[in-house]
Amino acid sequence: MFETAESVASSDGELYLKAFRFMLLARGLDDKMASLYRGGKIHGGVFLGRGQEAVSVALGIALKKGDVFAPLIRDGAGRLAFGEPILDWIRTYLGSALGPMRGRDGNVHRGRPREGLLPMISHLGAMISVVNGTLIGRRFKGVKGMVGAACLGEGGTSTGAFHEALNQAAVEKLPLVLVVTNNQYAYSTPTERQFACRNLADKAIGYGVAAHTVDGTDLEACLKVIGHAVDQARAGHGPQLVVANLLRLCGHGEHDDASYVDPKLKKGPVGRDCLKVAEEHLLQQGWADAVAIETMTQEKTRKIEDAVAIVQREASPDPYKEIWCALSCRHLSEGFDNI
Amino acid sequence: MDAPISEDAIVGAAIGAAIEGMRPIVEMQFADFSTPGFNQIINHAATLYWRTQVPCPITIRLPSGGTSGSGPFHSQSMEAIYAHYPGLIVMTPATVEDAYSMLLEAVAIDDPVIFCEHKYLYYHLKADKLPTEAMPVGKARIARAGRDLTIVAYSAMVHEALAVAEELAGEGTEIEVVDLRSIKPLDTDTVMASVARTGRLLCVGEAWPWGGVTAEVIARVATEGFGLLDAPPQRLNAKDTPIPYHPNLWTAHRPTARSIAAAARNLLRM
Numbered sequence: 069m070f071e072t073a074e075s076v077a078s079s080d081g082e083l084y085l086k087a088f089r090f091m092l093l094a095r096g097l098d099d100k101m102a103s104l105y106r107g108g109k110i111h112g113g114v115f116l117g118r119g120q121e122a123v124s125v126a127l128g129i130a131l132k133k134g135d136v137f138a139p140l141i142r143d144g145a146g147r148l149a150f151g152e153p154i155l156d157w158i159r160t161y162l163g164s165a166l167g168p169m170r171g172r173d174g175n176v177h178r179g180r181p182r183e184g185l186l187p188m189i190s191h192l193g194a195m196i197s198v199v200n201g202t203l204i205g206r207r208f209k210g211v212k213g214m215v216g217a218a219c220l221g222e223g224g225t226s227t228g229a230f231h232e233a234l235n236q237a238a239v240e241k242l243p244l245v246l247v248v249t250n251n252q253y254a255y256s257t258p259t260e261r262q263f264a265c266r267n268l269a270d271k272a273i274g275y276g277v278a279a280h281t282v283d284g285t286d287l288e289a290c291l292k293v294i295g296h297a298v299d300q301a302r303a304g305h306g307p308q309l310v311v312a313n314l315l316r317l318c319g320h321g322e323h324d325d326a327s328y329v330d331p332k333l334k335k336g337p338v339g340r341d342c343l344k345v346a347e348e349h350l351l352q353q354g355w356a357d358a359v360a361i362e363t364m365t366q367e368k369t370r371k372i373e374d375a376v377a378i379v380q381r382e383a384s385p386d387p388y389k390e391i392w393c394a395l396s397c398r399h400l401s402e403g404f405d406n407i
Numbered sequence: 408m409d410a411p412i413s414e415d416a417i418v419g420a421a422i423g424a425a426i427e428g429m430r431p432i433v434e435m436q437f438a439d440f441s442t443p444g445f446n447q448i449i450n451h452a453a454t455l456y457w458r459t460q461v462p463c464p465i466t467i468r469l470p471s472g473g474t475s476g477s478g479p480f481h482s483q484s485m486e487a488i489y490a491h492y493p494g495l496i497v498m499t500p501a502t503v504e505d506a507y508s509m510l511l512e513a514v515a516i517d518d519p520v521i522f523c524e525h526k527y528l529y530y531h532l533k534a535d536k537l538p539t540e541a542m543p544v545g546k547a548r549i550a551r552a553g554r555d556l557t558i559v560a561y562s563a564m565v566h567e568a569l570a571v572a573e574e575l576a577g578e579g580t581e582i583e584v585v586d587l588r589s590i591k592p593l594d595t596d597t598v599m600a601s602v603a604r605t606g607r608l609l610c611v612g613e614a615w616p617w618g619g620v621t622a623e624v625i626a627r628v629a630t631e632g633f634g635l636l637d638a639p640p641q642r643l644n645a646k647d648t649p650i651p652y653h654p655n656l657w658t659a660h661r662p663t664a665r666s667i668a669a670a671a672r673n674l675l676r677m
């Protein structure tokens with residue numbers, strides 16, 4: 069299933085191009101989900117990663133097979149780079165019975181724990197200590213050279229869970245990379261109502277954790293800084309906190325028109341669209357020309373349309389065939405059939 | 408106040424402000440997200456008065472219950488968990504009018520109130536005008552009178568029960584629907600009086616089956632009013648799994664007018 073992840077590219081240009089392809093695909097899938105949502109084809113919410121693809125892909129691409137990754141709601145690009153099949157994405161949104169969550173959970177709440185891709189619960193901050201636990205477990209088993217990565221928004225840094233987990237990782241000297249994307253809003257709450265420190269990366273100091281800051285709109289910088297943080301963790305230098313700054317270029321979910329976003333931010337440096345910036349950079353560097361980008365765009369669209377067409381023909385979950393039991397030890401289930 | 412995402416600190420600060428004489432209202436984004444604040448609610452707010460004689464008048468609003476497509480973490484009904492702890496009042500309004508008057512009462516009450524407002528009330532119900540009078544806290548309401556069977560429900564399930572009562576009226580069965588309004592305190596007298604009239608009891612709750620409100624109501628009726636019953640008391644709850652995302656599964660997971668009607672017909676045959 070997880071065949072696409074492979075993080076070593078022979079040159080900067082190759083890695084950049086590879087990352088760009090994942091960004092393009094993620095943006096395309098996001099747009100498709102948004103249009104299916106508007107067409108009434110998706111139950112529940114749709115949450116996009118628009119504007120956050122560079123940060124997310126830089127993390128996903130730096131991880132290797134055998135690492136652990138706990139993406140959050142805006143990490144489509146990172147998931148693809150880590151090797152999540154696009155069918156997992158589409159099936160979970162469309163509630164296909166064949167998806168990894170089988171219609172039991174939806175949208176961004178998807179993953180494959182056995183393959184190192186942890187399915188988020190909604191409660192912010194809760195995934196970080198779980199990643200810590202996978203690293204502790206592997207350490208007991210004698211596994212070496214692994215990295216565990218978790219993602220969070222700036223809003224999530226206000227949870228107790230974030231602080232407990234960061235301290236835990238530091239005390240245990242775990243190879244954890246925590247990427248905090250400051251997209252300026254937690255739903256509609258602006259950063260000045262969320263934290264009062266100058267730079268979120270300063271939070272790392274108090275825990276004895278290494279910190280890095282990056283312009284999240286710049287793919288080149290993201291590849292470099294996040295790649296370095298992952299290397300540092302892998303080399304045994306303990307947990308790494310990366311703070312990426314950018315603007316969320318969409319609503320909290322597709323139900324939200326984001327009318328509260330300050331227009332000044334949209335025009336400022338954080339408001340740049342990382343995908344456009346990356347495309348311009350590719351052209352400038354001569355790593356791709358307009359024709360190549362057009363071809364990639366068409367390939368992406370075909371891939372998405374084909375996959376959506378497959379999933380739309382798949383069965384929905386059937387409540388009569390559903391096993392209504394939350395325990396793996398089925399013989400210990402009480403059933404509660406009639407109440 | 409627009410708060411950082413810090414439920415533990417939000418509830419803690421509300422308790423502190425209450426000690427200073429404020430009457431804080433905390434709004435959780437969803438009931439499900441009250442869990443990071445659980446410790447402060449059940450160990451701190453709920454014990455303060457008992458330990459110190461200083462009351463803790465805070466109101467915690469929990470947008471509760473399922474909506475289609477919301478999945479395991481935006482759908483929970485947590486009233487029974489909070490009701491389990493001494494020191495808390497738990498309100499579960501079923502109508503817009505009750506939501507309005509009970510929220511005002513919740514703020515006026517000198518104890519911590521867990522205010523479970525079902526999302527069904529936001530999306531599907533309207534009131535023509537604001538109520539001018541209200542029933543007292545802890546008093547259940549006869550939402551529909553009948554003499555053949557009592558359905559005890561609360562929150563959004565009252566509306567499912569009323570739909571069943573309407574449907575079965577067409578078959579000549581008169582169902583009495585009791586809307587508990589608050590589950591702690593729980594108005595045993597009104598329930599018992601209704602069971603005395605009908606002899607048959609069906610309790611319906613959207614929460615999970617183990618323990619909980621339906622179990623509590625049946626335990627009280629069975630211990631205090633066994634002789635009033637003409638048939639074994641029944642209950643209907645959600646299935647004992649997390650709340651599924653897909654609407655096909657979700658509609659089968661929670662009680663609906665269809666499954667309540669089936670349970671009612673079954674009970675009438677007993």
Ligand SMILES: Cc1ncc(C[n+]2csc(CCOP(=O)(O)OP(=O)(O)O)c2C)c(N)n1
Nearest residue numbers: 190191192221222223224253254255436440
């Ligand atoms: C513990 C907890 N409380 C509340 C919520 C509800 N909630 C979901 S997303 C969100 C905003 C998150 O903002 P941020 O962490 O900055 O991430 P972003 O959405 O901006 O990517 C909130 C408050 C939650 N998921 N978890």
